[in-house]
Every structure is written in structure tokens, then in C-alpha cells.
Amino acid sequence: MEELSALWGGFIVVLNPFNLALMIVGILLGVVIGVLPGLGGANGVAILLPLTFSMPPTSAIIMLSCIYWGALFGGAITSILFNIPGEPWSVATTFDGHPMAQQGKADEALTAAFTSSFVGALVAVIVITFLAPVVAKFALKFGPAELFAVQFLTFASFIGMGKGSPFKTLASMTLGFALASVGLDTVTGQLRMTFGTAELLTGFKFLTAVIGLFGIGEILASMETGLSFAGTHARLRLNAVIETWKKLPAYWATSIRSCIIGCWMGITPGGATPASFMSYGIAKRFSKNGERFGKGELEGVVAPETAAHAAGTSALLPMLTLGIPGSPTAAVLLGGLLIWGLQPGPLLFVEQKDFVWGLIASMYLGNLAGLVIVLTCVPLFAAILRIPFSIVAPAILVICAVGAYTVNNAMFDVWMMVMFGIVGYVFNKLGYPLPPLVLALVLGDMAESSFRQSMLLSQGSLTIFWSNELVGGIMTLGALLLSWPVIAWVLDKFREAKPA
Amino acid sequence: MSHNKDGGGEKRLVSTRTMEIAVALILLLVAGIVIADSLRLGVRWREIEGPGAGYFPFYIGVLLAISSVVVLIRAAFDKSGTATNFVSKPAFRQVLAVLVPLIVYVAALSVIGIYIASAVYIALFMWYFGGYSPLKGAAIGAAISLSLFLMFEIWFLVPLPKGPVEEFFGF
Numbered sequence: 001m002e003e004l005s006a007l008w009g010g011f012i013v014v015l016n017p018f019n020l021a022l023m024i025v026g027i028l029l030g031v032v033i034g035v036l037p038g039l040g041g042a043n044g045v046a047i048l049l050p051l052t053f054s055m056p057p058t059s060a061i062i063m064l065s066c067i068y069w070g071a072l073f074g075g076a077i078t079s080i081l082f083n084i085p086g087e088p089w090s091v092a093t094t095f096d097g098h099p100m101a102q103q104g105k106a107d108e109a110l111t112a113a114f115t116s117s118f119v120g121a122l123v124a125v126i127v128i129t130f131l132a133p134v135v136a137k138f139a140l141k142f143g144p145a146e147l148f149a150v151q152f153l154t155f156a157s158f159i160g161m162g163k164g165s166p167f168k169t170l171a172s173m174t175l176g177f178a179l180a181s182v183g184l185d186t187v188t189g190q191l192r193m194t195f196g197t198a199e200l201l202t203g204f205k206f207l208t209a210v211i212g213l214f215g216i217g218e219i220l221a222s223m224e225t226g227l228s229f230a231g232t233h234a235r236l237r238l239n240a241v242i243e244t245w246k247k248l249p250a251y252w253a254t255s256i257r258s259c260i261i262g263c264w265m266g267i268t269p270g271g272a273t274p275a276s277f278m279s280y281g282i283a284k285r286f287s288k289n290g291e292r293f294g295k296g297e298l299e300g301v302v303a304p305e306t307a308a309h310a311a312g313t314s315a316l317l318p319m320l321t322l323g324i325p326g327s328p329t330a331a332v333l334l335g336g337l338l339i340w341g342l343q344p345g346p347l348l349f350v351e352q353k354d355f356v357w358g359l360i361a362s363m364y365l366g367n368l369a370g371l372v373i374v375l376t377c378v379p380l381f382a383a384i385l386r387i388p389f390s391i392v393a394p395a396i397l398v399i400c401a402v403g404a405y406t407v408n409n410a411m412f413d414v415w416m417m418v419m420f421g422i423v424g425y426v427f428n429k430l431g432y433p434l435p436p437l438v439l440a441l442v443l444g445d446m447a448e449s450s451f452r453q454s455m456l457l458s459q460g461s462l463t464i465f466w467s468n469e470l471v472g473g474i475m476t477l478g479a480l481l482l483s484w485p486v487i488a489w490v491l492d493k494f495r496e497a498k499p500a
Numbered sequence: 501m502s503h504n505k506d507g508g509g510e511k512r513l514v515s516t517r518t519m520e521i522a523v524a525l526i527l528l529l530v531a532g533i534v535i536a537d538s539l540r541l542g543v544r545w546r547e548i549e550g551p552g553a554g555y556f557p558f559y560i561g562v563l564l565a566i567s568s569v570v571v572l573i574r575a576a577f578d579k580s581g582t583a584t585n586f587v588s589k590p591a592f593r594q595v596l597a598v599l600v601p602l603i604v605y606v607a608a609l610s611v612i613g614i615y616i617a618s619a620v621y622i623a624l625f626m627w628y629f630g631g632y633s634p635l636k637g638a639a640i641g642a643a644i645s646l647s648l649f650l651m652f653e654i655w656f657l658v659p660l661p662k663g664p665v666e667e668f669f670g671f
Contacts, residue, residue: 032651033656165571165574167570167571167574168567168571170563170564170566170567171527171564171568171571174531174560174561174563174564174567175527175530175564177556177557177560178530178531178534178557178560178561178564181534181556181557181560185541185553187553188541188552188553190541190553192537192538192553192554192557193533193534193537193557195537219598220595220598220599223594223595223597223598224587224592224594224595388630389630390625390626390629390630390631390632391622391626391640393598393625393629394621394625394626394641395622397598397602397605397621397625398614398618398621398622398644398645398648399648401605401606401609401614401618402614402648402652402660405609405614405660405661406652406658406660409659411606411609411610411661414606414609415606418602418603418606421599421602422599425595426519426523427523429516429519429586429587430516430519430520430523430586432523448556451556452550452551452556455550456550456551460545460551
């Protein structure tokens with residue numbers, strides 16, 4: 001086992017007091033960054049990159065990747081407590097995490113989220129350790145058609161299961177796509193639907209929309225029912241972590257499925273966001289408690305968190321082996337590598353053994369240290385909800401405004417946030433689902449550009465999506481998932497007809 | 501069901517059906533804008549560039565139009581929504597009590613800076629909804645603003661909107 005001895009060497013590099021201290025500092029900074037709106041993993045790493053220039057590369061990358069871990073953990077905190085996802089991939093965590101917090105089970109939701117992210121990331125690191133070269137080759141097979149197929153699969157796995165009117169789901173999703181297409185068209189350079197306003201040039205930003213739709217919309221809705229927020233009455237349970245851990249093994253199947261989805265989506269440049277949505281959708285489809293998803297199911301927190309972190313972590317693999325960053329944060333880290341004079345690519349494993357295996361070892365240790373740190377703070381985080389709503393609500397609104405402003409440093413986004421807040425409030429009351437809108441807004445640009453690139457390759461023929469086994473398989477799976485409600489309905493009829 | 505909760509005795513402001521129709525019409529209008537602008541950009545195949553810039557949004561607009569028309573027709577013919585209440589008067593007053601100050605707050609941001617505006621907003625919110633004394637509200641508002649200031653301006657060097665007061669202190 002050559003990998004094991006190399007990994008052991010990596011641990012020896014990492015395990016010195018200086019690096020361990022950097023690790024803890026990194027995780028704490030990361031959690032702060034993750035909790036603060038408008039400062040995500042990518043921004044946080046970018047802001048703190050200059051701090052690390054004076055350090056040796058190995059120490060620097062250890063600190064940066066620990067900031068990244070911390071930010072990932074931190075993102076789950078605001079999603080669950082306040083329904084404000086700080087990162088696209090935390091959106092799916094709010095679906096069940098926030099209802100749980102409202103029912104006074106914030107500590108359980110947080111523990112489940114932290115533990116699942118740890119599991120997801122750990123599995124991904126193990127995959128990186130042993131499969132780096134094999135997996136790197138696979139990532140190269142992914143062209144625009146395959147990418148579009150993956151995005152199609154994400155939408156398909158998420159849509160067919162809507163409870164309400166399918167037309168409202170479709171309306172919500174297409175509205176998201178329409179909003180995503182606003183701004184400068186990257187292919188032709190034309191301005192789309194900006195109508196002469198400079199502010200719309202960059203389009204609608206995901207974060208602005210999400211802060212408005214979820215954060216502001218939530219506050220408006222809870223104002224209507226008076227100032228009750230059940231989370232306030234939650235008991236402070238110090239053993240919540242242990243109690244939740246007892247429940248988690250029951251979701252082993254969801255966990256494994258989410259790990260596979262996550263690793264696969266991270267290595268192929270699908271990314272963490274589609275992974276979390278897809279994993280949530282598929283868990284809902286296959287779970288015994290599927291119809292209770294969205295009302296505060298623990299499993300609904302486990303699925304997206306596991307997948308998002310498996311994807312986020314395995315996204316580092318194509319970066320190391322091929323120099324292709326699989327996520328925005330990986331892209332910033334890649335920039336760091338170049339600044340330190342390290343050339344990512346297959347040779348990195350040969351020439352910079354200490355560095356690569358130090359990084360991989362720090363992933364194991366950083367993840368573990370992160371888990372221990374955030375889990376000990378669970379009662380503390382949950383206690384935030386015990387603060388009276390009339391203090392928390394205006395503080396959330398202020399933080400939402402800060403978050404929206406920092407997206408582009410523009411007041412326009414703060415106004416948009418207010419508008420999205422009203423839209424979120426009205427849509428919620430009329431039964432228009434918000435998740436498809438957000439998903440389309442996040443993936444709209446990517447889906448469109450991969451679709452157009454595939455069309456260019458095939459000269460406008462749709463057959464490119466069935467041109468080889470890989471892409472054809474994914475597309476067929478997507479089509480099956482999309483038509484699942486119809487299939488299930490027919491099967492039901494068939495079963496009813498037989499015994500009678 | 502919201503029907504049981506705030507229908508019945510409380511004063512009705514607007515029925516669910518009216519809101520359904522209004523929102524569907526707005527969505528239809530959005531779809532119209534999207535389709536019109538896509539047609540301007542060109543929805544056809546171009547020799548070298550491939551699909552035009554309006555190609556993808558055009559179909560999105562068409563789908564949005566179809567779905568909002570279906571929702572519209574359903575709402576128009578389904579009379580059951582007439583009886584249910586979208587929002588009752590007292591509830592709507594509560595929502596407005598948050599929304600209007602929020603709009604004023606956002607408008608004030610760019611003039612007096614985010615920190616002062618936030619402190620005032622939090623203080624007023626706590627006083628109005630929570631029944632706290634103005635002094636307590638001001639203290640908590642100022643504390644939250646100050647910690648935001650330290651975090652964003654000092655530690656992470658992210659500039660937020662500032663007004664004359666911050667300028668006076670040299671920021």
C-alpha cells in the first residue's frame with residue numbers, strides 16, 4: 001500500500017504544533033465566515049489568502065482548507081436557525097432543518113448536519129486518497145453534453161415529486177430560469193432583459209434572491225402569526241448530540257446513497273449544489289417518510305448535507321490532479337497554489353509529495369477537528385433561538401441587508417432583496433414552491449451554457465444527449481425520474497385492478 | 501389550512517382567489533417580457549454562433565406563459581378560493597408594520613450608513629413589537645451595530661455603506 005505510507009508521511013508533516021494551531025484558528029475563522037452572510041467559503045478563503053503568503057506552502061494550504069471546512073460547517077448553522085442559506089448548497093438543508101428548529105429541535109438538526117457533513121467529507125477524502133489517478137481520468141470524459149445531462153438529472157430528481165400543482169412548480173422553476181438569464185450573455189455578449197439598466201448587467205444574484213425569498217419571506221410570514229417562534233421554547237439539552245447520534249444509524253442507506261451522489265458529482269464537475277438538491281430529491285423519493293419531508297425530517301437534513309460535503313471535498317481532486325477546479329472555492333485555492341509556485345497537475349503528486357500528502361492528511365485531521373469544535377458548540381448555537389423574537393427578527397433583517405449588500409457592494413441588491421422577500425411571502429401563501437425557483441436561478445446559467453455548447457457540437461441535433469452510454473444513461477435516468485409520478489400512478493392503477 | 505385559522509370571523513382583506521389570479525397575471529406579464537426580449541435577441545440558429553442569445557430564454561418564457569395560463573384558468577373557474585382568506589386585516593397590519601419600516605430602513609442605508617440605520621431599526625423594532633424600553637432597545641441595537649462594524653470594517657475589511665457619523669470618526 002504505497003498510498004498508506006505516503007499518507008502516514010503526510011500525517012507526520014501535519015502533526016506539529018504550529019500546523020495544529022493553524023488548523024484550529026482556520027476552523028474558527030471559517031465558522032465565523034460561514035455564519036456571516038455574504039462571506040462564503042470562496043470569499044473567505046480569498047480574503048484570507050494574503051495572510052498565508054508568509055507561511056510555508058504546506059502550512060498555508062492547511063490553514064486555508066481548514067477555513068474551508070469551518071465555512072462549510074458554519075453555513076449549516078444559519079440555514080437551520082434562520083432559514084438563510086449562506087451558500088447555494090445549503091439551500092436544501094433549510095427544507096427540513098429550519099422546520100426542525102421551529103419545532104424546538106435545532107440541536108438535533110445541527111448535530112445531524114454536522115455529523116453528515118463529516119461523514120460525506122470523510123468518504124470523499126478516502127476516495128481521494130486511494131482513487132486519485134483513476135478518478136482524475138474519469139473527470140476528463142465529461143463534456144458539455146454530459147454536464148447538461150447531470151443538470152437535467154438534478155432538475156428531474158427534484159421536480160417530479162412536488163406535492164402541489166405541477167403547473168405552479170413549473171411556473172416557479174421557469175421564473176428562476178428567466179431570472180438567471182438576465183444580464184450579459186456570455187456566449188454572444190448581448191445584453192438580455194436589462195432594458196438599459198446598468199444594475200441588471202450582472203443579472204440577479206443567487207444570494208440576493210435566497211436571502212429575500214427565505215430570510216425576509218420567513219420573517220414576514222412569522223409576523224403574520226404573531227410573534228410566536230416555537231424554537232424559543234426549546235429546552236436546552238446538553239446531551240442532544242448523543243441522542244441524535246443514536247437516531248442517525250437508521251439512515252445508513254440515505255447516507256451511502258448521498259455519499260455516492262456527492263463524490264460522483266464532485267469529481268465530475270457537477271458540483272456541490274446539484275449534488276445536495278439531487279440527494280434530497282432522491283432521498284425523498286426512496287424514504288419511507290418521503291411525504292413528511294419538508295416538515296422537519298432528520299433524514300431530510302442528512303441527505304443534502306452528506307452529498308454537499310462529499311461533493312465539495314471531492315471537488316479538490318480534479319484540482320490537484322488535473323488543475324481543474326471543481327468548485328469556486330477550489331478555484332481560489334488553485335490560485336493560491338499558483339502563487340506559491342506550485343503547478344497543479346499529475347506532476348504535483350510526483351514532485352511535491354510532502355505538499356500533496358500533507359494536504360490530504362490535513363483534510364482528515366481538519367475535518368475531525370472541525371467536527372469536534374462545532375459539536376461542542378451545538379447547545380450554544382441552539383441557545384441563540386432562546387433570544388426573544390423581537391430582538392432576533394430585526395437582527396436577522398439587518399444581517400440580511402448586510403448580506404445582500406456585500407454580494408455586489410450595491411444598494412440595488414438590497415432593494416432586490418426586499419422585493420424577493422415580498423415574492424417569497426406571496427408565493428409561500430399561494431403554494432408556489434420556492435426550491436425549484438432557487439435551483440433554476442443557481443444552475444440556470446450553467447445549464448444553458450452546457451446546453452448551447454452541446455448544441456454547437458452537434459450542430460443543433462438533440463441526439464448528442466444519447467450519443468454514448470454515459471450521457472445517454474444519465475439522460476434516460478433523468479427522463480425516468482421526471483415521469484415517475486405518471487409511472488407510479490399507472491402502476492397503482494394496475495395493482496388496484498388485479499386483486500379486485 | 502389557513503382557511504380554518506384566519507377565515508371565518510376575522511375581517512377579510514383579499515380572497516385567495518383574487519391573489520391567485522393577480523399573481524398568475526403578473527407571471528404572464530413576466531413571460532411576455534421574456535418572450536418579447538428573446539425575440540429581439542434572436543431565437544434562431546446562427547451560422548457560426550449556434551443558437552442565438554434568445555434561444556433558451558424564449559422556450560423558458562413559453563413554458564412560463566403556459567403554466568401561468570393554466571393556473572389562471574383554474575383560479576378563475578374554481579370558486580372555492582373566493583371564500584378563503586389570503587390574509588386577514590390584523591395579520592396584514594402586522595406584516596406591513598415590518599415591511600414599511602424595512603423599506604424606510606433600506607432607503608436610509610445609503611444616506612446615514614448601515615450601522616446607524618441598523619441600530620435605530622433594531623431599537624424601534626424591539627420597542628414596538630417587544631415592548632422593551634427605548635433605552636434597552638438602543639443599547640442592544642448599538643451593540644449589534646458595533647459588532648458588525650468590528651467584524652466587517654476592521655477584521656474582514658469588507659466596506660459597508662457608511663454615512664456622515666462614520667466619516668466624522670475617520671472611516
